[in-house]
Amino acid sequence: MIEHAHKEKKAYVGVDIGGTNTVIGIFDESRVLLRKKSFPTLLPHLPAKTDHPAAFYDKLTEEIFGLAQEAGCTDGLALVGMGVPGRIDPYQGRAEAASNLGWFGVPFAEQMSKRLGVPVRIDNDVRIYALGELTAGAGQGYRNMLCLTVGTGIATAIIADGCIIRGNDYYAGEIGHDSVEGQVALCACGKRGCVETIVSAAGVVRLAREALEGEGGHSSLSKLDRVPTAFDVYRAAIDGDHASQAIFRYVGEVLAAKLLTAVCLLSPEAVIIGGGVAEADELLLGPIREKIHAGYVHARKPAILKARLGDTAGLIGAVTFASS
Structure with a gap:
């Protein structure tokens, strides 16, 4: 009896955080979109101004893991990229001023990396959007x-x-x-x-x-x-x-x-x-x-x-x- 080697199936995760809604996409290794989900960004219990939006971190983490499971990615996450509104330092992974969300000096990539167990990279949302259009859209x-x-x-x-x-x-x-x-x-x-x-x-x-x-x-x-x-x-x-x-x-x-x-x-x-x-x-x-x-x-x-x-x-x- 020939046993077939298990082909690892990890999730490649893209997240677009907006002032109103956050959208998560789960891709396979060939960058085929497997699942997409949206949920409200501003939860009622989030503070108006913070450097540590813990409730949002936890909600986003839960949604990413849940959607990856739905997509059949049972071997965990491969990588995670996120677009975040406002003034973003992509090298330090910090949301320096996302005023519509009340986030100032937020070490976003570091906190999400701890929760997700893989490196997380972030940049300003419109630059991430432009990269998407450049890669696969009108650009x-x-x-x-x-x-x-x-x-x-x-x-x-x-x-x-x-x-x-x-x-x-x-x-x-x-x-x-x-x-x-x-x-x-x-x-x-x-x-x-x-x-x-x-x-x-x-x-x-x-x-x-x-x-x-x-x-x-x-x-x-x-x-x-x-x-x-x-x-x-x-x-x-x-x-x-x-x-x-x-x-x-x-x-x-x-x-x-x-x-x-x-x-x-x-x-x-x-x-x-x-x-x-x-x-x-x-x-x-x-x-x-x-x-x-x-x-x-x-x-x-x-x-x-x-x-x-x-x-x-x-x-x-x-x-x-x-x-x-």
Whole structure:
């Protein structure tokens, strides 16, 4: 009787931690996604500000081991990579300032490595997302690109000659708190008129509310018996509502004006835009493409593309980063 050698089946784990939800992906050694699961990031009993989010560590550990078992990875974990929002030091594995989560000076990789029993590597979530799109999504074939996510907030990753640019103190690409001339809306950072007060889901909602206050009867949004969501504005725009279409055009033009300087400075081959607000597709991308292509004087204009992988980009990027 011939006994077949046991083929080890370990889990390759990618985690995308967001301000609202955390997504876990379990991959096999060939980087095939076996299982994916999402759960709320901010648990009710988490403190508002901490350097030791123990409850989240424990919850994430439980979910990773449980999902690995579901995926049939009975030989444990091979490696773990994570995208974490905010200012992240990938060399020390620290979340220096993840303000939306209340994490400051958190030794995240060290604490998760102790719980999981394998080395854990972390980096800023949008850089991990960009690595996923570069590896398997809309960024394939490019070595120079900007990759943005526009959702709860806005964040940008810079890829130059195939390398992630992190910058001094890991702040490269943080355009969300640059100011927009003439704007005075209060931002969560404490400043007024930040890009993020316009180019974000909350920004779209604020602009819709202001439009209704100014010309309520001229928009189909006025028929709602509640404050419209960003998705409501998108649906109204698709259905031909001029006020909603104007909101997305304005958001796109504001973003394009900020990106144009970066495009002239870095000369990327592509600008890739993902996140919830990017689901507006050409309502948002169209104005961005028009403004950047009109303002960029060189013949080879950068492609303006929608990200292709959704939340899987962060998972693929995390595993890729952990493997590097």
